[in-house]
Amino acid sequence: GAGVSQTPSNKVTEKGKYVELRCDPISGHTALYWYRQSLGQGPEFLIYFQGTGAADDSGLPNDRFFAVRPEGSVSTLKIQRTERGDSAVYLCASSLNTHRADTQYFGPGTRLTVL
């Protein structure tokens, strides 16, 4: 595809449930990033991958959050035992590499609502 795609666009779940959010990066981009954006705030970094490996997961809030990128392309963000505070827009981005000058291109986001 031409840009970063994310599915689903909206996800409503109940407290305590497990959710998976998917990101399909731009073809050929080796780096993939996950951010979380709460209402009225800028995006906050969660984790990024260079290839298949997580290069920096310092932004994951706790061990309920986990992300994988098994083949170096599509990534899945997994949230266990969801809490109401997890409600936010989850944004995915990709870039050619991870140099400072490599622009990150963002997907449309997944809006997660935990009831």
Place this chain on the structure above:
Amino acid sequence: SQELEQSPQSLIVQEGKNLTINCTSSKTLYGLYWYKQKYGEGLIFLMMLQKGGEEKSHEKITAKLDEKKQQSSLHITASQPSHAGIYLCGYAGGTSYGKLTFGQGTILTVHP
């Protein structure tokens, strides 16, 4: 940790007016990004600045990074309703080059 402060937090202008949004850092910026976000959508890349004094333009939007590389400004000339949205500045730096840290955003409303 280094943080970015954007000002103003929100801005309402009449169509055709010029406006400026500022992004200030407490430390030197080694890569400063400007993005635009429509409500409920992802971020659209506008420009990236690296060198002190650097200035870039795209259509009616101009961004500049000051000489000391601690402040950037985004200027819109003759604003249009299509310019409305949230403008976000972000920097890449520290020990994790891939990680972008964003300001809180500036909400721009343009009245026709």
